[in-house]
Amino acid sequence: MQVITRSVIVDAPVDVVYEISNQVDRWPEMIPEYLKAEILRREGRKIWFRLTNADNMSWVSWRMLYPPLISYAERHEPLAPFTFNHLTWVYQPLPGNRSQMTWDMCFELVEDKRAEEPQWRQRMAEHTAANQEALREYIESVARKPESPAWQPVPVTGDAASATDNSVSPAGDSASRTENRRTENRRTGNTKQRARDEYR
Template identity: 45%
Template sequence: MPRIENSIVIAADPQQVFAITNDIARWSEIFKEYHGAKVISQERDGRWSEITFELTDAEGNSWQSWRMLDHRDLVAVAERRSPLHPFAFMHLRWTYGAEPGGGTRMTWIQDFELDEAFEVPLPTVLERMQRHTEENQNLIREKIESGAVAAA
């Protein structure tokens, strides 16, 4: 199973980084590739939140995803739901931990399989996803550290 895993240290409190990066309604502010982010349903029960949402990219493509947030341990697990293509499945895990010298280590893990009908070779997909993840994490770090985005 292919996997992309990236970490970055952000000079901010873990709770703050977790809150900002999991505020789905604001993803069009935080991520450059999402031109729309719509929360379809959201429930919170103490420690846990469950969110179903729709994302739209610059080309107008939309898909729904699901996310479960653990507000105590600062973990988000998610999956792409519909449409799945170009994936057979896409599962994500984001973790947020305090760094000994201060700040937050934010780690994103993406486990997936490509749809058999998808014609782009896996090495090309891996390279694009790796680059894309690094760009997003760097952009998020810049926005949080500069104060351009803050927890609501």
């Protein structure tokens, strides 16, 4: 497994950074790597979408929103050449109405490409840096123009609490253990596990 972690400081409040950066359908305006972003459907906190990059390659991913501090995504189809590709974005408010945005990506290639993972990591780290800087510049330019439509909140359909609670239907002690685990993950800030717990 390969891990890429990179942070950037954005000169804008954390709620603005979260709202703008999670408007997936506007990513082609913000990030030159993407030619097209299509929202397929929304399921409470969860967004299904299709991305097309500058090489005209497309894939479907889903993204879970936990405003204003966390979003978590996984590549879904086609999954190849990965066995998995997960991405967590964490947002931290800073003094002076600034924010830190951290992207944490972990991935693994299919077995016959496993030896190429270090080279893939290098290329993906370069893309991460370029995409983060492009997004930072976009957000900061919009933050200076509050009349912009990009300030509109990210839609989360349905009741957020019920969307989370209804996603699990255990009984008895199992329900108690599940809730205790979720509470601990929230308390300790285990962001990736929290996102997975809420999805299940």
